Amino acid sequence: MPAVKVRKEEAERAKRLLKRLGLYDGRRRPKREGEWVLLPAVGGDAIGTLGYEVLPLELPLRPERQLYKNLESILAERLSEDELKHLRRYDVIGDVAVIQIPPELEHRVDDIVWGLRRVHPFLRVIARKGFHEGKFRIRDYSIIWGEERLNTVHRENGVEIAVDLSKAFFNPRMKGERYRLAQLVKDGERVLIPFAGVLPYALVIARYRRVKITAVELNRDAYELGLENVRRNERKLRGEIEFIHGDAFKVLPELPGHDRVISPTPRGVDALALTLPKAERWLHYYDFVHEDEIAAFRRRITEECRRLGRECEVRVKKVSDFKPHVFKVCADVKLG
Ligand SMILES: C[S@@+](CC[C@H](N)C(=O)[O-])C[C@H]1O[C@@H](n2cnc3c(N)ncnc32)[C@H](O)[C@@H]1O
CATH class of the missing domain: 3.30.70 (Alpha-Beta Plaits)
Structure with missing residues (x-):
């Protein structure tokens, strides 16, 4: 390499x-x-x-890749080369591991459990993951080993996040993205976060910056967990978080403008016209876009800014792979 x-x-x-x-x-x-x-x-x-x-230098693998490699090399004792090709990346959330198991590895579930437990001896639950469903974007999971629960406490970016994967959305792979945003935010800003889930973005930003955050979430379970998370991290937070339970499409029009709006938009929801008018200086707008459509996505945002009589600069960043040629992206929109 x-x-x-x-x-x-x-x-x-x-x-x-x-x-x-x-x-x-x-x-x-x-x-x-x-x-x-x-x-x-x-x-x-x-x-x-x-x-x-x-x-001719082999730079180190990123930590999550290294863990995956560890699992792969442990499982090489039991799985064939062909079977190993079907092994998917997995996530560890607190003491819960979640992994997608494709049909080609259906007969290898016990070996995968054995391998995961060897790489992560602290695990208490291993679940296989299905797809995100419904407007609250909750995944379908089935527990394949360990305790019968999907709630746990996850640590990232210096905060503790109580999650319940059976009741509310949470994606640990956005850890780096949350850190990136926290570094962009300046002390003194007012930040608005619709679609806030159990508050991972709000907590990480408030951990690093002296800001006033207003967050909005519709799922009652996610809202309750978010409140618990504010209490849990109270001593560590430099910023303040106000959390509103409600429909962002009803709540936001009633709120004043904020310096920065962060929209971790649920897939399939168009919240651009909702969030842009509330952003005074910055909007970070997440969406799922085919690589051939990125220029059109950027143009749509620029046009929406013009429609509102605002100048804007738009930078679109690929945040993660979603499926072949489709990415989760974040449009960083600087408003003039
Ligand atoms: C993609 S998830 C992001 C959650 C969180 N920001 C995170 O990164 O973990 C989208 C969230 O929006 C919430 N949601 C969906 N429709 C909503 C609405 N109309 N108003 C407020 N929240 C909504 C869902 O319940 C879910 O928690």
Whole structure:
């Protein structure tokens, strides 16, 4: 696995180029070395034609990838190479592991449980996951090992988050995204978060910044867990959180504008016209977009800004893979 060595000022541009050419290895972590940055790349001849210095260096896997690799190598004792290809990534939420098991591995459930318990001896529950359903975006789970529960306490970004996967949406893979937003927010801002769930975004931002957050959530169970989470983290929070139980489409029109609006929009819901008028300086709008539609998505936001008589700059960031060629994206909209 080669690494591309570039000066730190050039790193972002080089990373974008590698990504565009399909030569960036997102499973590994870039590494800073003084004035230089080493970018993880995939092998092949093309990498040598870009004019960068290329080192024969294996940069470390990102932690979640490393864990996955650990599971894979443990299971190599029991599963065939062909079966291992069907193994999916999994999540650990508190002491609960959730994994998707495709039909090709149906007969290997016990081995997968054995492997997960060896990688994570602290686990108390292992569940297989189905799909998100309904407007509250709750996944369908079935417990395949351990205690009969899907509630737990998850730790991320310095906060404790009580979750109940059978009652409310929670996605641990957004940890990095929540940290990114917390770093963008400035002390003193007023932040509005519709579709707030059990409050992961609000808690992480309030942990780092002295801000006033108003959050809105319709699912009563998620709302109750969110209130518990505010109490649980009270001592650690620099910011304040006001949590409203209600329908964002009814509540937001009654609220004043905020410096920043963060919309972790449920899939299939169009909340652009709802959230944009409430954002005075920034809107972070999440959606699921096919890679061929990203330019059209950006244009739609720009047009919506114009319709409201506002100037805006829009940057669309891919946050995670959703399905082949479709990404969860965040439009960072700076309003003039
Ligand atoms: C994709 S989840 C995001 C939750 C949370 N922000 C997180 O990242 O864990 C969307 C959330 O919006 C909530 N929701 C759906 N429709 C809503 C509405 N009309 N008003 C307020 N919340 C709503 C769902 O219950 C769910 O918790």
